[in-house]
Amino acid sequence: MSDCPQGRSKCEMALRVNGERIVVRAYPMDRLLDVLRGELGLTGTKEGCGEGECGACSVLLDGTLVNSCLIPVLQAQDAEIRTIEGLRSDSRFQELQEAFLELGAAQCGICTPGMLLAAFHLLTKKPQPTIEEIREGLAGNLCRCTGYQQIVEAVAEAAWRGTAV
Amino acid sequence: MRAHPGDYELVAPGTLPAVLSLLAQEPGGWLPIAGGTDVMVQYAAGELPARKLVSIWNLPELRRIEVLPNEIQIGAGCTYTDLREHEVVSREFALLPIAASWTGGIANQNRGTIGGNIVNASPAGDSLPALMAYEAELILVSIRGERRVPYTSFHIDYRKTRLAPAELVRAVCLERRFSEYQGYARKVGPRRAQAISKVCLAALARLGDGVVEDIRIAMGSVAPVPLRLRETERIVRGQRIDPPLVQLARRTAAAETRPIDDIRSTARYRAAVGGNLVAEFLGRLSAGKIKG
Numbered sequence: 001m002s003d004c005p006q007g008r009s010k011c012e013m014a015l016r017v018n019g020e021r022i023v024v025r026a027y028p029m030d031r032l033l034d035v036l037r038g039e040l041g042l043t044g045t046k047e048g049c050g051e052g053e054c055g056a057c058s059v060l061l062d063g064t065l066v067n068s069c070l071i072p073v074l075q076a077q078d079a080e081i082r083t084i085e086g087l088r089s090d091s092r093f094q095e096l097q098e099a100f101l102e103l104g105a106a107q108c109g110i111c112t113p114g115m116l117l118a119a120f121h122l123l124t125k126k127p128q129p130t131i132e133e134i135r136e137g138l139a140g141n142l143c144r145c146t147g148y149q150q151i152v153e154a155v156a157e158a159a160w161r162g163t164a165v
Numbered sequence: 166m167r168a169h170p171g172d173y174e175l176v177a178p179g180t181l182p183a184v185l186s187l188l189a190q191e192p193g194g195w196l197p198i199a200g201g202t203d204v205m206v207q208y209a210a211g212e213l214p215a216r217k218l219v220s221i222w223n224l225p226e227l228r229r230i231e232v233l234p235n236e237i238q239i240g241a242g243c244t245y246t247d248l249r250e251h252e253v254v255s256r257e258f259a260l261l262p263i264a265a266s267w268t269g270g271i272a273n274q275n276r277g278t279i280g281g282n283i284v285n286a287s288p289a290g291d292s293l294p295a296l297m298a299y300e301a302e303l304i305l306v307s308i309r310g311e312r313r314v315p316y317t318s319f320h321i322d323y324r325k326t327r328l329a330p331a332e333l334v335r336a337v338c339l340e341r342r343f344s345e346y347q348g349y350a351r352k353v354g355p356r357r358a359q360a361i362s363k364v365c366l367a368a369l370a371r372l373g374d375g376v377v378e379d380i381r382i383a384m385g386s387v388a389p390v391p392l393r394l395r396e397t398e399r400i401v402r403g404q405r406i407d408p409p410l411v412q413l414a415r416r417t418a419a420a421e422t423r424p425i426d427d428i429r430s431t432a433r434y435r436a437a438v439g440g441n442l443v444a445e446f447l448g449r450l451s452a453g454k455i456k457g
Binding site for chain 2: 008009010026027028029030031050051052053055058064065066067069070071072074075077118121122136137138139140141142
C-alpha cells in the first residue's frame with residue numbers, strides 16, 4: 001500500500017472494483033462505502049446504521065464479506081472489490097436473485113443488496129448450508145420488513161437449485 | 166457529529182518494522198487500526214480522539230498462526246474467522262472459536278482481530294475470558310524488541326492495559342496442554358447474534374476420579390476488566406461436585422463479580438447470571454455433558 005504524501009489531503013488511489021481498475025481521488029480515511037456511492041455512483045451498496053451493525057453496506061473484499069462503512073478506503077487499495085452491481089453477470093447470483101423474487105424475500109429493498117451479498121458469500125463457502133448455517137450467515141444483516149423467514153427460505157431454495165443443476 | 170475524513174491522517178507502511186519505527190518516532194502519537202470494527206465505529210460517531218492512524222490490517226507478520234510443539238502463537242492480526250477456521254485452534258482451544266462465533270456477524274468476524282479485541286480492552290470483549298482461562302501469554306513488540314507478558318495481568322483497569330505507547334501486540338501464545346480439560350463457554354445477551362454481552366463465561370476443568378483437579382473460570386462484562394474467578398475456583402478445586410458445592414460456587418461466583426448498571430444490563434442481573442453460569446458449568450461437568 002502507498003500513502004498520501006501530504007497526510008491529510010486527498011490523494012489518488014487505485015482500486016479494483018468489479019474487475020475494473022479505477023483511480024479515485026479521496027481522503028485515506030474516506031469510508032469505502034462513500035467512495036463507492038459518491039465517487040463511483042455504485043449506489044446499490046446502501047448505508048444503514050453506519051456502524052457495522054446492519055449489513056446494508058456489505059461488499060466483498062477479496063471474496064470476503066465486509067461492511068464497507070467500517071473500511072477506510074486506503075485499506076481497500078490492493079483488494080478486489082465486488083459490489084452488488086458486479087455480481088449481475090454471475091449465474092449463481094442470478095439464481096439467488098430469482099429465489100429472492102419468487103419467495104418474497106425483498107420488500108422495501110434497503111437490506112436486499114446486503115442480504116444478497118451475505119447469502120452469496122455463504123453459498124460460495126458452503127454450497128449446501130443447513131437452515132441454522134443460513135441464519136448464522138445472515139445474522140449480521142438486519143431486515144425490518146420480512147421477518148427473515150422468506151429470506152432464509154430463498155437462500156435455502158437457491159442452494160437446493162444450485163445442487164440440482 | 167460525524168467526523169470529516171480530511172481531519173484525519175491514515176498511513177499504511179505495509180510491514181511490521183516500518184509500523185514499529187513510525188510508532189517509536191512519536192510514542193502514543195499514532196493509533197493502530199486493524200480491521201476497524203471498533204475504531205471506525207468511534208470515528209463514525211465523531212468520538213475518535215486520535216487524529217493520526219496507522220494501518221496494521223493484513224500485515225503478514227501479524228496474520229499467521231504458528232503451531233509449535235508446545236504452544237501455538239496466534240498472530241494478533243488474525244481475524245475471528247481465521248480462528249474459527251483453524252484446525253488446531255478448533256481442536257485444542259475450542260473456547261476461542263466458540264467466542265469468535267459470538268462476535269458480531271460474519272462480516273465483522275472477517276475484519277475484527279484477536280489483537281484488536283485485546284487492546285480495545287472492553288470488559289465485554291467476547292474472546293477475552295477464553296484467553297484468561299487458557300492463561301495465554303502475549304508477545305508485545307516495539308522497535309526495541311519483544312517481551313512476553315501473562316495475559317491474566319495485562320488488563321490493569323477499565324480500558325487500561327500494560328501495553329506501552331509505542332508497542333503492539335504481536336501474538337497470543339497458548340500452551341498446548343489442555344487435551345484432558347473439559348471446556349464450557351456461554352454468552353448471555355439480548356439476542357443470539359450481533360449483540361454485546363450482558364455476561365459471558367469461558368471455563369475449563371480437569372477431572373480425575375470424580376474430583377476437580379484443576380479449574381479455571383473467567384467472565385466478561387462483570388468487572389472493569391475480564392475477570393478470573395479465583396475464589397470460586399479455590400472452593401471447587403480438589404472437591405467432588407455435589408449439589409451443596411454447586412450452590413456454594415454459585416453464591417461465591419455471584420459475590421466475586423464486580424458488575425455495574427449500564428445501558429445493557431444491571432449489576433444485580435449480571436451477578437445472578439454469573440453465578441448461574443458457574444452452576445451450569447459445574448452441573449454439566451458432573452453430569453458428563455461436556456465434550457472434551
